[in-house]
Amino acid sequence: MPIFEFICSKCEEQFEELVSSADSKVKCPFCGSARTEKQFSAFSSSSSSGSHGGGCAPSGGG
Numbered sequence: 001m002p003i004f005e006f007i008c009s010k011c012e013e014q015f016e017e018l019v020s021s022a023d024s025k026v027k028c029p030f031c032g033s034a035r036t037e038k039q040f041s042a043f044s045s046s047s048s049s050g051s052h053g054g055g056c057a058p059s060g061g062g
C-alpha cells in the first residue's frame with residue numbers, strides 16, 4: 001500500500017498514513033479530526049541553474 005502524506009486542517013499537523021485507496025479518508029492522529037487533506041509529494045523539483053553570478057549584500061549594523 002502506498003503511503004500518503006496528510007495534513008490536518010485543524011491542528012495543521014502533518015502525518016503519513018497507509019491507505020489502500022488514494023481517495024480514502026483518514027483521521028488526524030493528533031487531534032482526531034477528520035478534516036485532513038492529502039498532500040502531494042514533490043517527485044521532481046524544478047530548479048534552473050546557470051545564471052549570472054549574484055552579489056553578496058553586506059549587512060549593515062551599528
Ligand SMILES: [Zn+2]
Pocket residue numbers: 008009010011012013028029030031032033
Ligand atoms: Zn489534527
